[in-house]
Amino acid sequence: MIEGQPFFDVGWLLDNLDQLARRIGEHLLVTVIAVVVGFVLSFALALLIRRYPPLYAPVLALSGVLYAIPSIALFVLFIPITGLSLLTAEIALVSYTLVILVRNIVTGLRGVPADVIEAATGMGFSPGEKLWRVEFPIALPIIVAGVRIATVTTIGLVTIATLTGLGGLGYLIVNIGIQRRFPTATITGVLTVVILSTLVDIGLVALQRRLTPWSRARGG
Amino acid sequence: MSSSPDPSAGRAGAVVALEHVTKTYARGSAPAVDDLSLTVPAGEICVLVGPSGCGKTTTMKMINRLIEPTSGRITIDGDDVSAIPAVELRRQIGYVIQQVGLFPHLTIGDNVAVVPRLLRWPAPRIRARVDELLELVGLDPGTDRGRYPAALSGGERQRVGVARALAADPPVMLMDEPFGAVDPIRRDRLQNEFLRLQAQVRKTIVFVTHDVDEAIKMADRIAILQRGGILAQYDTPDTILANPASEFVERFVGADRGLKRLSLGRVRDVPMLEPVLVHVGEDRADARRRLALTDELDYALVVDDRERPLGWIDAGDLAGSGPIPAEAATPGAPTVEPESTLRDALSAMLGSSVQLGVVVDDRDRVVGLISVDAIGEVLRAPVRGADGPLHPVDGAAS
Numbered sequence: 001m002i003e004g005q006p007f008f009d010v011g012w013l014l015d016n017l018d019q020l021a022r023r024i025g026e027h028l029l030v031t032v033i034a035v036v037v038g039f040v041l042s043f044a045l046a047l048l049i050r051r052y053p054p055l056y057a058p059v060l061a062l063s064g065v066l067y068a069i070p071s072i073a074l075f076v077l078f079i080p081i082t083g084l085s086l087l088t089a090e091i092a093l094v095s096y097t098l099v100i101l102v103r104n105i106v107t108g109l110r111g112v113p114a115d116v117i118e119a120a121t122g123m124g125f126s127p128g129e130k131l132w133r134v135e136f137p138i139a140l141p142i143i144v145a146g147v148r149i150a151t152v153t154t155i156g157l158v159t160i161a162t163l164t165g166l167g168g169l170g171y172l173i174v175n176i177g178i179q180r181r182f183p184t185a186t187i188t189g190v191l192t193v194v195i196l197s198t199l200v201d202i203g204l205v206a207l208q209r210r211l212t213p214w215s216r217a218r219g220g
Numbered sequence: 221m222s223s224s225p226d227p228s229a230g231r232a233g234a235v236v237a238l239e240h241v242t243k244t245y246a247r248g249s250a251p252a253v254d255d256l257s258l259t260v261p262a263g264e265i266c267v268l269v270g271p272s273g274c275g276k277t278t279t280m281k282m283i284n285r286l287i288e289p290t291s292g293r294i295t296i297d298g299d300d301v302s303a304i305p306a307v308e309l310r311r312q313i314g315y316v317i318q319q320v321g322l323f324p325h326l327t328i329g330d331n332v333a334v335v336p337r338l339l340r341w342p343a344p345r346i347r348a349r350v351d352e353l354l355e356l357v358g359l360d361p362g363t364d365r366g367r368y369p370a371a372l373s374g375g376e377r378q379r380v381g382v383a384r385a386l387a388a389d390p391p392v393m394l395m396d397e398p399f400g401a402v403d404p405i406r407r408d409r410l411q412n413e414f415l416r417l418q419a420q421v422r423k424t425i426v427f428v429t430h431d432v433d434e435a436i437k438m439a440d441r442i443a444i445l446q447r448g449g450i451l452a453q454y455d456t457p458d459t460i461l462a463n464p465a466s467e468f469v470e471r472f473v474g475a476d477r478g479l480k481r482l483s484l485g486r487v488r489d490v491p492m493l494e495p496v497l498v499h500v501g502e503d504r505a506d507a508r509r510r511l512a513l514t515d516e517l518d519y520a521l522v523v524d525d526r527e528r529p530l531g532w533i534d535a536g537d538l539a540g541s542g543p544i545p546a547e548a549a550t551p552g553a554p555t556v557e558p559e560s561t562l563r564d565a566l567s568a569m570l571g572s573s574v575q576l577g578v579v580v581d582d583r584d585r586v587v588g589l590i591s592v593d594a595i596g597e598v599l600r601a602p603v604r605g606a607d608g609p610l611h612p613v614d615g616a617a618s
Contacts, residue, residue: 119321122286122394123335123384124310137325214325214368 009184020172024192027168030161031154034090038097038150045098046105047131056106063099071096071160079164089161096157097150104146108139141215144208148201155197159189169193233263233424234297234391236283241292243278243449252278253449255292260441262297262391263422267439269429270472275449276428280394283426284313296392311335314385314393314423318400320377322369328354328380329365335388353383356420358413375406382414386421395427399434411437432473436461436480444469458484479563481599487565487579488558490598492588495578496520498533500546508538517589519574522549527585529553529578555580558587562595 013020049056066074074092082088112135120134136143162170169189177186209216236259243253253275260266268276281287283294285306294301301309322331329350336346351361357379369377378398385393398414399407415438418425429435435442436457444452444460446468453465461481464470473480498507498520511520512535519532522544531549538544554568556577569577569592577590 113319113321113324115317115319115321116323117321119315119317119381120323122284122310122315122317124307124312124338126307129338134323138323140325212325214327214370 005182007183008187009182012182012184013188020188020192023167023169023172023189024196026166027155027158027170027193027196030086030089030093030158030166030168031151033086034093034154034158035097035147035151037090038094038101038154039147041094042098042101042105045102046109049102049106050109059102060099063095063102066095067099071157072163075161075163084165086164086166089158089164089166093154093157093161097154100150100153101146104149105139105143108142108146109135111142112138137212140212141208144204144211148204151204152197152201155193155200159193169196230389230421231391232422235262235295236260236266236392236424236426237295238279238282239293239295241279241282241289241294243275243282243287244290251275251290251449253282253289256445256449256451257292258443258451258454260424260426262424264440265418265425265427265438266441266443267427267429267435268443268445269432269435270445270452271447272430273447274445276430276445277396278449279445280396280426280428283392284310284315284394286310311338311388312390312392314388314390316381316385316393316395316398318397320381320401322377322380322384324369327366327368328359328372329361331369331380332384332387334384339388341388349387353386354380356386356417357383359383374402375410378402378410379413382417386423391424393423393425395425397429398427400429400431407434414438433480436473436484444472446472478599482563482566482595483561485562485595485598486558487556487560487562487577487590490562490590490594492579492590493517493576493594495586495589497527497586498522498538498544500524500530501543503541504538504544505541507533507544508535511535511538519576521553521578521586521589522546523586526583529555529580529584529586532574550574553578555584556590557582562598565590566592566595 045059049059069077071092074095075088078088078091082091116134116138117130120130125134158166158168159170159173162168162174169192172185172189172192176182177184177189238256238258241253241256242251244251256275256279258266268279270276278287282289283296283301285301288302296313323334326334332350332353333346336349341349350365354361354364359376359379364372364376369380372380378401381398385395399410402410411434427435427438429438439457441454442457442460443454446452452472453460453469455465458481460469461473461477461484464473464477470477493516494514496507496511496514496517496519498510500522507520511517519534520538522530522533524530524546530546531551531553533544533549537548537550550573552572553574554565554572554577556565556568556579558579558581565577569575569590575592578586579588579590581587
């Protein structure tokens with residue numbers, strides 16, 4: 001902290017609202033790419049596991065190992081291969097989402113009651129119709145719960161992914177706040193990450209309630 | 221296929237035939253179903269019943285190809301089901317299971333609309349069909365259409381399950397212990413409702429249960445299977461109860477099969493006795509003379525001016541002369557209706573002092589008397605066929 005500087009410089013914040021907006025945009029973009037790619041991969045893995053159940057344990061173990069590697073280490077590990085790029089960040093971020101998403105998608109699909117599946121088969125649903133019209137919608141609350149955890153986790157991790165030169169809110173916290181000893185930027189960055197996570201989570205809950213009105217129908 | 225709003229004008233049942241059907245799950249193991257042949261006539265309820273492991277559910281599931289037979293042929297109205305793609309075949313066969321299996325994420329209306337949507341019916345037709353079916357099974361389309369299954373009682377869910385199976389007006393329905401998960405009182409009501417519904421829609425129904433009493437109540441024909449999927453007897457409930465084909469069948473239907481037959485027979489099937497009717501206010505001497513003319517009865521029946529029964533009176537009470545007051549009748553003549561089961565009639569008669577039932581019409585007017593002896597006579601001699609008329613026992617049952 002530089003002598004004579006206020007702890008929180010409101011003037012700086014007001015002068016830099018456009019940068020803040022840009023950083024939020026960068027942050028969200030990296031997050032969305034990671035979650036969407038992670039979801040597609042996880043869904044494919046979950047379908048594979050559904051088909052070949054013995055795969056579940058090894059897939060979970062492998063994604064668990066990936067999850068256990070400290071994020072900074074994983075970024076650093078990939079920099080020699082993929083350079084300081086978006087790809088480096090996304091490889092790491094996507095690997096972190098896998099363990100959460102695969103587990104929730106598999107659990108969700110396995111939680112569809114056997115009698116419902118039997119009824120669907122007996123009434124003439126093709127395997128594809130059964131997956132998309134019966135199993136997926138019924139598994140949705142558990143799948144969305146996984147997406148919420150994955151998204152909030154990723155928003156936090158993207159802050160660290162600043163190391164790979166992506167910008168985002170980590171740029172405010174590290175590159176401006178810490179490197180230039182300017183706490184206002186750090187505080188702004190940290191608070192924005194917290195608010196962003198909370199808002200996105202609330203948004204996903206709202207989305208889930210819209211998509212699954214039936215899950216609250218009990219006793220009605 | 222009909223788009224008429226009257227469900228009774230829909231597609232009637234089709235003949236379902238199994239020819240030498242065998243199912244062996246693993247090579248070399250004992251078959252689950254062994255060389256089974258039976259034909260279910262169009263519009264009838266065939267109940268598959270037997271102990272667990274008798275292959276009744278396997279047999280049912282081979283009809284809509286949830287299980288493929290190892291050998292043999294199954295036809296619906298002459299068409300070999302193995303020649304029809306499984307998904308297409310199943311959309312033409314109603315399917316009801318014990319746990320119902322309603323889709324929790326769809327409203328009641330959307331649950332019923334499932335098969336019509338798979339068949340790509342136009343939306344207005346689906347809407348009309350859903351409302352018609354909800355009404356048919358005793359639900360209110362207005363309030364129930366938009367509810368979710370979680371909000372329904374077990375009985376309501378079961379009704380929705382039946383409506384859903386009927387949605388595309390399939391000629392054949394398969395029902396796997398459909399009333400097994402509801403309590404006995406509700407089960408009885410659902411069974412009665414279903415029988416009334418079936419009288420309207422006349423589908424061919426293959427119904428699986430392990431409960432002999434349910435089989436006797438629901439079936440036009442019962443197929444009794446024994447372990448290893450061997451058909452022990454296939455006949456009308458009455459024939460099976462009167463002439464069990466083997467010791468196994470006899471044991472399976474129970475030692476009280478005579479009593480069980482009572483719930484099959486109706487009062488109208490039993491020859492009635494002509495009562496001696498005595499009107500209130502009639503002269504005692506007249507009545508006494510008329511009672512003396514019959515040697516079948518020791519009692520006259522006192523009726524009011526609209527021929528409604530008041531009670532019994534015997535020769536001693538008719539001594540002397542003068543008008544008979546209403547109070548002279550000994551109350552307690554059990555009344556039964558021609559539609560009452562013999563079981564209910566007998567139960568009412570055994571509980572009264574004079575063991576005669578007074579058969580009354582829908583305005584409570586006396587039409588005749590029924591005696592315990594006459595019921596016994598019916599149980600001893602002939603066997604009723606599925607379609608009503610009495611026919612003699614044809615030796616050993618098939």
